[in-house]
Amino acid sequence: MGSRWGFRKLVCLAIFLLSSFSVFGANGPAVALSVDASDAPRKIFHAQLRIPAKPGTLTLYYPKWIPGEHGPTGPITDLTGLKFTASGKTLKWRRDRLDGFTFHVEVPAGENEVVANLDYASPAAVEPGYSSGMAATEKLYVVSWNTLLLYPAGYGSDQLTYSASLRLPAGWKFGTSLHVSSQVGSDIHFAPVSLTMLVDGPVITGEYLKVVPLTPPGEDPPAELDLAADSAAALEAPEEVWEHYRNLVKQAGILFGARHYTDYHFLLTLSDHVAHFGLEHHESNDSRAEERRLVEEDGRKLIAGLLPHEYVHSWNGKYRRPADLATPDYEQPMQTDLLWVYEGLTSYLGDVLTARSGELTPALSRDGLAQMAADLDHRSGRIWRDLQDTADGVPTMQSAPKAWEDYRRPVDYYDEDVLNWLWADVIIRQQTKGAKSLDDFCKLFHGAPSGPPMVKTYTFDDVVNGLNQVVAYDWRGFWTERLSNHGPGAPLAGIEGSGWKLVYDENPSELDRAQDRDGDRNGRSVNAHYSVGLVAGSDGAIQDTVEGMVAAKAGIGPGMKIVAVNGRRFSPEVWRDAMQAAKTSPSPIELIVENTDYFRVVKLDYHGGEKYPHLVRDESKPDLLTEIYRAK
């Protein structure tokens, strides 16, 4: 995923910068953390920490910059019930006046431990957000440890040891990459780990929980899929689903040639009532999607890329990480300028592995690529904003609303970099006459030796040098141009060099049809993005318009609502009929649009019919894309 972070003690930063390798080993204080999640359906969680302390002021942080979220997203507004004691006496505390995530506690003479109690009053409705979003229902809960703890100032998260325990609602099961040291009934004790690895080890829990092994018995390292759902029925996916995820683990091993975990857990939550996202960790991923995604055919198409993307992050993002993004704790801000590698390359490789694992057919994979290319080819925001700025700006922009997304283009370092990394892959294949590919870069940059989680940082120069080791080329010039270039138009040279062309016709692709049937959940019930330049829900509510296209020029903008089309009440079908009829009529399409309680007639002088993107074969060139998508 994309995300955000924070800053700390100079001494820790200096140590960190001395080496580009960080191995998680601790020499700081040991903290005991016990979390009571037995009230999970009420969405309130109780934590107690025993923190070594000295008399004087003890400064504690609530995690602010959360790894993988690329911003200061720690849910400080939901931190409640704070109380500090020593030897049973209540201690005075005050929040820092410059940083609301920092707390100062007065420790009396003679005390060497502070007991901190806190409650995490978690969201009770689905709002935008990642691990700060809704995580608990009547039947399941995902434990994000960073929401449930404080940590002492003066140490990097690698230096602090946390011994965590967790109490679950009676009868609930769980899955996690953390090692269990003991369990009695619903009380689980985990083996002590660094704070880094605790925050890196979320726990999925629920009444309905299924474990699917993804590696053969005895294979090292093992991988498994742990699923929690709001119903038992949602876990009964056809066998082919598990087979595709087994292929994913196999194909990723072939792609990278090494693994940087000791035991990998895909943690997949299936609920209509939790925030939907994926968040990467070294040895797991916390992915959350709609309840019936795996048991419905359309749902499987729409969820296909989620787990491959998050799994790729174990190599690209967690093991190899931009040096200025790899901060020693959760208080120091993260710099996001290299997200075009962290997220962009992950998006490309995730899509490649989605195809190689068989989760999507080559045709559906091409449909997805065509959509991405078409969206970017119409991206009005490309005119004012280069790709580098989309990465640089994300800590302050990623919670931006859907309205004006096309003009704002908040996170294009995901999709536009799929096109750019495809282009790089094609260049390597062309320059080496097919002898090498981006797979060779992955083996070099992300590969051997295998081992437990660690961080090996990189800079822009390291990426350029790595590519030059695969094949000599002006990679510095290539990426500088890709990152600073302005539109209009998307970078399509990768698609074209791979033997395919982006075209439009009136027929929705298989993927378009699946999204249409999914309705408002994907916000594309009416996807007129490439024709008149608007996207609307099934009720006519306009989510976004494209600056410079027909709808925007006619005076339509996000937040308005199409009430009627050619005199008839709006529905997606009425809209499509009008688009079809306008092809052979000289009259404009006449809309009644509601805006802030006023109604207005708007005329769209458009006669080009519906437009949907596809990739078609260019027989004058070799078909590299099919080779890229083929299982190895």
Ligand SMILES: [Zn+2]
């Ligand atoms: Zn990601």
